[in-house]
Amino acid sequence: MERAMMQPSDFLAVDELLSPEARAIGQTVRDYACAELAPRISEWYDHGGIPAEIAPELGKIGLLGMHLSGYGCAGTSATSYGIACRELEAVDSGLRSLVSVQGSLAMFAIYRWGSEEHRQQWLPPMAAGEAIGCFGLTESDAGSDPGAMRTSARREGDDWVLNGSKMWITNGTVADIAVVWAQTEEGIRGFIVPADTPGFSAHEIKRKLSLRASATAELVFDDVRLPASAVFPDIRGLKGPLSCLNEARYGILWGAVGAARSCFAEALEYAQTRTQFGKPLSAFQLTQRKLADMSIALSNAALTATRLGHLKDAHRVTPEQVSHGKLANVRIAIEVARTARGILGAAGITLEHSVMRHMSNLESVVTYEGTEEMHALSIGRALTGVSAFR
Ligand code: TGC
Numbered sequence: 001m002e003r004a005m006m007q008p009s010d011f012l013a014v015d016e017l018l019s020p021e022a023r024a025i026g027q028t029v030r031d032y033a034c035a036e037l038a039p040r041i042s043e044w045y046d047h048g049g050i051p052a053e054i055a056p057e058l059g060k061i062g063l064l065g066m067h068l069s070g071y072g073c074a075g076t077s078a079t080s081y082g083i084a085c086r087e088l089e090a091v092d093s094g095l096r097s098l099v100s101v102q103g104s105l106a107m108f109a110i111y112r113w114g115s116e117e118h119r120q121q122w123l124p125p126m127a128a129g130e131a132i133g134c135f136g137l138t139e140s141d142a143g144s145d146p147g148a149m150r151t152s153a154r155r156e157g158d159d160w161v162l163n164g165s166k167m168w169i170t171n172g173t174v175a176d177i178a179v180v181w182a183q184t185e186e187g188i189r190g191f192i193v194p195a196d197t198p199g200f201s202a203h204e205i206k207r208k209l210s211l212r213a214s215a216t217a218e219l220v221f222d223d224v225r226l227p228a229s230a231v232f233p234d235i236r237g238l239k240g241p242l243s244c245l246n247e248a249r250y251g252i253l254w255g256a257v258g259a260a261r262s263c264f265a266e267a268l269e270y271a272q273t274r275t276q277f278g279k280p281l282s283a284f285q286l287t288q289r290k291l292a293d294m295s296i297a298l299s300n301a302a303l304t305a306t307r308l309g310h311l312k313d314a315h316r317v318t319p320e321q322v323s324h325g326k327l328a329n330v331r332i333a334i335e336v337a338r339t340a341r342g343i344l345g346a347a348g349i350t351l352e353h354s355v356m357r358h359m360s361n362l363e364s365v366v367t368y369e370g371t372e373e374m375h376a377l378s379i380g381r382a383l384t385g386v387s388a389f390r
């Protein structure tokens with residue numbers, strides 16, 4: 001290949017491994033994100049939130065629950081869904097979070113574990129972005145160890161009565177429904193809670209220094225009375241929520257490639273235009289070493305995501321392989337973002353550039369959907385057969 005034809009952000013031409021469908025979807029989402037989202041993101045980030053009105057826009061281009069089939073969902077491959085996550089997170093992790101929580105957590109939970117009535121009622125408006133969902137698993141005292149949750153649901157006649165609270169819930173304040181996991185006499189069960197149910201409230205978590213273009217909330221359930229039909233019929237135990245996390249973690253491992261790519265591209269451009277000591281920064285050997293390391297890391301992350309996409313499309317991906325991808329790619333993205341921030345010098349700390357915004361977002365991304373330690377322990381268990389979580 002001629003040097004001039006090389007794509008700096010895809011040095012190994014990894015995208016050539018994608019199907020024409022995945023590439024076309026990637027281009028569509030990229031065009032939309034660059035035209036409609038990128039120009040507004042720093043204002044949303046500065047302000048601390050994201051307008052709920054963008055959900056119908058995302059629905060219109062088929063991004064919500066896009067890897068699910070039927071019920072108004074686009075039914076794309078898992079790889080195409082991953083590419084869409086990559087292009088959204090290239091703008092901001094908060095945008096990918098909105099789409100992840102809607103499609104991979106709330107909608108997937110209903111799709112996989114809900115009754116046919118749940119699916120008919122909720123999936124079409126959620127796919128269109130007319131109804132927003134959130135997913136309540138974490139509590140203030142039960143994060144990495146969700147089995148320690150205290151939120152409970154007890155039967156009263158045919159009804160269920162829900163009490164407790166959930167913490168750090170993405171989309172919580174803008175959601176029309178919450179998928180909530182609670183302790184019952186039969187183990188952990190999942191419930192659909194419409195946000196207008198008496199006793200339910202959502203409280204915005206303010207003063208965040210990360211993932212600012214995203215609504216994060218505490219959900220409170222104070223004697224929330226739900227009909228018998230609100231419960232997911234056939235799933236009991238942690239397997240229910242953990243199966244949904246696999247879906248969202250998969251989207252994140254692609255999203256991290258997008259955040260890393262944006263940081264790398266911005267650093268490369270800045271290094272070529274900023275002059276010090278009479279030369280562009282890119283002409284210094286120390287800068288070239290940083291650019292080479294970032295490029296190698298980015299290609300590794302892209303290869304990991306593409307391989308896991310193909311495994312998922314073949315229904316062969318395991319939760320431990322998803323853990324591998326989430327840990328490896330978010331770690332790479334953080335390192336790339338930090339190096340990029342350094343190359344931009346003082347300019348890198350402002351919202352005029354994206355690097356520090358990505359860097360600080362990635363501190364949430366490495367924590368949510370299982371911390372680095374949880375994924376390392378999951379890989380360790382698969383390698384050794386020994387569980388070291390407790
Ligand atoms: P353990 O005994 O290992 O498992 C209990 C049951 O669950 C099954 N299971 C899974 N099933 C599907 N997928 C997985 N990944 C699974 N992992 C486990 C397991 O087979 C078992 O089933 P069964 O039938 O035998 O009962 O459970 P444990 O209590 O030891 O916990 C394991 C551990 C630590 C890995 C798990 O608790 C964990 O993943 N912790 C991290 C919690 C987490 O990731 N929370 C995320 C909350 S949601 C979120 O952060 C959204 S952010 C979204 C955004 O804005 O983008």
Ligand code: FAD
Pocket residue numbers: 101135136137138140142143144145167168169170171211216364367368369370371372373374388389390
């Ligand atoms: P803890 O579990 O208290 O962990 C603190 C530290 O201790 C971590 O470094 C952890 O790795 C380490 N640690 C814990 N146990 C071990 C161990 N056994 N061995 C070694 N180290 C260990 N949750 C939802 O349910 N829905 C959402 O929509 C959602 N959105 C979120 C959005 C944002 C912006 C953030 C920041 C979080 C969100 N979360 C959500 C919560 C997220 O999933 C939790 O923060 C995460 O699971 C970690 O839990 P924790 O914060 O309580 O940390």
